[in-house]
Amino acid sequence: MNTPHAIGLDIGGTHITAAVIDITEMKVIDYSLQKESFDSNLPVDQVMTIWEKAISAAIENSKIESMAGLAVCMPGPFDYQEGVCWIKGQSKYEHFYGLNVRNLLLDSLSLSADFPILFENDAVCFGKGEVFKQKENLSKKVIAITLGTGLGACFIDKGVSVTTGDLVPLDGEIYNLPYKEGIAEDYVSVRGLLSHYHALSGTTRNNGLELYNLAIKGDQLAISVFEKMGTDLAAIVIPWIQNFSADHIIIGGKIANAGALFLPSFTKSVKEAGIEVQVSVSNDNEAAALLGAVSLLCTSHSK
Secondary structure, three states, X not given: OOOOXXXXXXXOOOEEEEEEEEOOOOEEOOXXXXXXXXXXXXXXXXXXXXXXXXXXXXXXXXXXXXXXXXXXXXXXXXXXXXXXXXXXOOOOOXXXXXXXXXXXXXXXXXXXXXXXXXXXXXXXXXXXXXXXXXXXHHHOEEEEEEEOOOEEEEEEEOOEEEOOOOOOXXXXXXXXXXXXXXXXXXXXXXXXXXXXXXXHHOOOOOOHHHHHHHHHOOOHHHHHHHHHHHHHHHXXXXXXXXXXXXXXXXXXXXXXXXXXXXXXXXXXXXXXXXXXXXXXXXXXXXXXXXXXXXXXXXXXXXX
């Protein structure tokens, strides 16, 4: 690759993180990491202005002018090949349904039509990035789980993402697995935490951080909601830990910061199922996702 730098984007329901990555060293360039929090249900042009601001600031702060491409971690459902968003009814990106995000990025950044822009599932990017960061994982079967506005997952066998076959759920996704009265994501996500807390207390909380702060201050209902989420997550993934014969589970995403509140109940349920598996929480979600995204450019370039 002639240009050893690329832009990595991690796009979530409430944030965008942009950075310039040194592809050779697989590391984030100093001072280039930019974060913006925003409401993804804003009109498309307003969201694109926020994205463009973050990307431009990352490039400017990196002091590097030439980029090999742009690699984007994006939540699903999304056509990663074509760059088309199919997110609907998930309280995020309501105005993006059916739009080609590759074209939106090319337009807002004034890039030529042949500039490489690649997309991948946010959980797959996170998982691949964690494998890159911890080289011992390259020989293992890893399940990476992201907990935030949604519930993401990816199954990685010796560094390769597995999305087909009997060992993993359809498309390697767990958010839409049938669970209790709905699907897994209804219970294990910010939405799940807030609705469970409301059911117990009759009180509406605005976001996950508010609930986390309550739990840290000793609110027993808030604590119980996080504990229940850990139990629910275990119930959802245990059949797939067994099926995939996973060696290591890595948990990331915004809710991962509350690991002290939900991990004990998660690991207890896993142990009670007679499963021995390494469980860890990512210490750097953002860098992992960005590195995983940019690794796509290396792969596509070598094909």
